[in-house]
Every structure is written in structure tokens, then in C-alpha cells.
Amino acid sequence: MTTEAMPEPPPKQLLFDFFAGKSTALQKQWIADWLKESENRVLYYQYLNEWESQHPQYRADVQPALDRFRAAVQQVETTPEPSPFVAVSRGDSWSSRSIWFWAASVLLALSIGGYLSRGVIRYETYHTAYGETRTFKLSDGTTVALNANSTLRVPRWRFGQQGREVKLDGEAEFSVSHLPNHQRFIVRTSTDFAVEVLGTEFVVYARDQRRKVILSRGQVKVLYQPGKQLLMKPGDWIALSESGQLQRKITAQPAKFSSWKQHRFTFDQTSVAEICQLIHENFGLTVRVTDSTLAQRQISGVFKAEKPDELVDDLVDLLQARLVKNGDRIDIQPIVN
Incomplete structure (x- = not known):
């Protein structure tokens, strides 16, 4: 029995057919084997993002659905007769209001699900479990040590080409590589707290509503609350409390704040x-x-x-x-x- 030879890497059209559900069993198996190599997944997600932009899936327009839902409720309240299209059984009664509420809920769930799935495609996620630490390098040469129970999200495409911004939930140490184009590196922990650097080494702690930054070398700018910023020098330790109060100290041993790596x-x-x-x-x-x-x-x-x-x-x-x-x-x- 002869098998069809597949090219390496796969043609874009072959993957597009796969996304559209038109692949043969042989092609699906070959793609699955190809995806076992982690470096191939970047190209896979890049093609998937391109295919989705050309073939948008149904996206629920939530507000009009809620407006229709409210209008239906008002109509039911002013119309005592039950809808002829609703079957009522003993012990389990469904009204028009229930069906409209169910429909609106489904539309809202579809909208949220679509939003979350796009996040999975756009970002590569690094995660550590309880008691686990992990060290790895990003594509721009930056070294990251991720503490236990932490998550770092990094853009899959154009990272280092059109900005360097990552999202942290937990605690991590960053040793940021300086790029020839002087591109800044931003660690964002929430909408109102971020650390902006050129090339340096620092620790960021972000759990619940508490934030801490410890600078080992170089210089960083901390952006906190609307319009506020603070420049840090090596040895600086700052903390932002849950109430929004900023505290600043100086430490002679900033390395001790990343001793969890050992x-x-x-x-x-x-x-x-x-x-x-x-x-x-x-x-x-x-x-x-x-x-x-x-x-x-x-x-x-x-x-x-x-x-x-x-x-x-x-x-x-x-x-x-x-x-x-x-x-x-x-x-x-x-x-x-």
C-alpha cells in the first residue's frame, strides 16, 4: 500500500481546508504528527488567526438580544394568554418568558466563549502549578523565572517587532534583553498597573489586589493608577496596597526577593x-x-x-x-x- 507524501511545512491551503473541516483522514493524521513539534504550533496559530479573519464565525450581538428579551417580557406581562407555540407538561411549565430568557443566555454565552477563544489563539500562556517554578526564554531573548501558582501571557505574533508587552498574574523575575531599536518591555498586571523598562532585571509580584516591584539593576518606570508614574533605581522596593497606597523602600539585597528560584x-x-x-x-x-x-x-x-x-x-x-x-x-x- 502506498501513502501520499506530504510537504514540509504544510501548504497554507492544506491547513485552511483543515480549519474548514475538509481534510481527509490522512491529512488530519499528518497535521497531528506535525503539531507534535512545539515550534510548528506558532505557524499553525498564525494560519488559524488568518483563516478566522477571512471566515468570521457567528458573533452574538448581545445588546439587541437583551432589548428583544425585555420587550418580550413586557409583552408577556400584558398578554395573559399563553403562547400557542409553548407546550406545557405537568410538573415542568415553560413560559414565553423562560424561552426568551434561555435564548438571551445562550447568545450571551456564545459571545463570551468567542471572546475567550480568541485570547487562547493570540497569546501563548506559561503557567506554573503550586510548588512549581519554571525558567524560560522569550523570543526577544528575555529570560523569565516564573514563581509557583503564576501565569504569564505572551503575544504569539510580532512580539519584539511591534511592541513587547506581557501580562502577569502571580510572581516572576525578568531579565530583559535590550534591543537595537530600544524597544520598551512592559509587564502589565492589570488595567491600572504596569512596569515599563528598556533592559534590566527586576521582580514583579501581582496577586489579588496587591502589587510589588523590586529592581536589581537598570531602571524601570512603574505606571499605577490613572496618570501616575514612578521611576525606580537599583535597590528600590515599592508596593501598592489593596487600598491604592504606594510604599517605597530601599534594599541592599534585591536578589533575596527572587530566592524562591532556589x-x-x-x-x-x-x-x-x-x-x-x-x-x-x-x-x-x-x-x-x-x-x-x-x-x-x-x-x-x-x-x-x-x-x-x-x-x-x-x-x-x-x-x-x-x-x-x-x-x-x-x-x-x-x-x-
Whole structure:
């Protein structure tokens, strides 16, 4: 039996036929084998984005649908007779209002689904699980160390050609490569907080509503809140609280803020409550301190821990407290004589 020889890389039309559902079984298998090589996926998504722009899928226009829904509800409220097109069974009654509500919900879900799927196509996503760290290079030469329970989204196309902007949720260290065209590198954590640099090394922390930046070398500009900005120098440490208050310090050892790359946790007058929050963010383990005085005690030192139990045990020994497991939660309690 002879098999058809396929070109390498695949012609654009072959992939377009695949996206349109017109490929043969042999072509589908060949494309699947070709996609096993990660470097081929960039071209695949590029062609997919081009094909989608030429063949737009149905996109729900949500506002008109909601307007029609409201009009239908008003009509039902003023018309007592049931619709002749609605079947009513015992124990499960459907009205015109229910059907219109269901239809509007479906249209809204389709609209949201289409929006989210385009994000998957446009961005390559790097993610770490609880307790996992990861180091990798971007296409512009920038090195990224991603801390546990963090996500970084990078544009799939023209990154380094038409801007360098990434989106971070979690914590990461960036060693940014300087480009000949002096193109800026932007780390965006939300709509109102971003770090803008040319070439430098820094750590960005972005979890919940808290933001922190620690600069090791070079210079960065922090953009926060509408129209506000701050220039940082090496050794600067800034934090933006949930309430929007900006705090600035100077540290002689900025490298300690990225010690998590070696599974080390460095504390400098850090409260026990903050350490428990860090354990939850990095390992997904909930640790509660039952005594408020104990929770406010401050800890300094470097602790090696690849698993949450190691850090919790060190903390309990240092506090001379006791550990009580309560389901999925760990309670740290003072020892009562």
C-alpha cells in the first residue's frame, strides 16, 4: 500500500481546508504528527488567526438580544394568554418568558466563549502549578523565572517587532534583553498597573489586589493608577496596597526577593500572618494562626523548602507552637501550659 507524501511545512491551503473541516483522514493524521513539534504550533496559530479573519464565525450581538428579551417580557406581562407555540407538561411549565430568557443566555454565552477563544489563539500562556517554578526564554531573548501558582501571557505574533508587552498574574523575575531599536518591555498586571523598562532585571509580584516591584539593576518606570508614574533605581522596593497606597523602600539585597528560584524563602521582619499567606499563594495550603499575638510576631531568616510541610514545620518549631490538622487546613496554635 502506498501513502501520499506530504510537504514540509504544510501548504497554507492544506491547513485552511483543515480549519474548514475538509481534510481527509490522512491529512488530519499528518497535521497531528506535525503539531507534535512545539515550534510548528506558532505557524499553525498564525494560519488559524488568518483563516478566522477571512471566515468570521457567528458573533452574538448581545445588546439587541437583551432589548428583544425585555420587550418580550413586557409583552408577556400584558398578554395573559399563553403562547400557542409553548407546550406545557405537568410538573415542568415553560413560559414565553423562560424561552426568551434561555435564548438571551445562550447568545450571551456564545459571545463570551468567542471572546475567550480568541485570547487562547493570540497569546501563548506559561503557567506554573503550586510548588512549581519554571525558567524560560522569550523570543526577544528575555529570560523569565516564573514563581509557583503564576501565569504569564505572551503575544504569539510580532512580539519584539511591534511592541513587547506581557501580562502577569502571580510572581516572576525578568531579565530583559535590550534591543537595537530600544524597544520598551512592559509587564502589565492589570488595567491600572504596569512596569515599563528598556533592559534590566527586576521582580514583579501581582496577586489579588496587591502589587510589588523590586529592581536589581537598570531602571524601570512603574505606571499605577490613572496618570501616575514612578521611576525606580537599583535597590528600590515599592508596593501598592489593596487600598491604592504606594510604599517605597530601599534594599541592599534585591536578589533575596527572587530566592524562591532556589526554593528558598527569605524573611526580613515578616509577620507570621504574611508568611501564612505566602504559603497559600505558593503551595495552595491554607494555614491559620488562631492567636492574634502569634500571628503578628515577626520572623527573619532564610528557609529552604520545596514542600509546604517543610516550611510549616520550621515555622512551628521557631514559634514553639503546636500544629493541628483540621481537614484541608492547618492551624497553628500557641502551647498552653
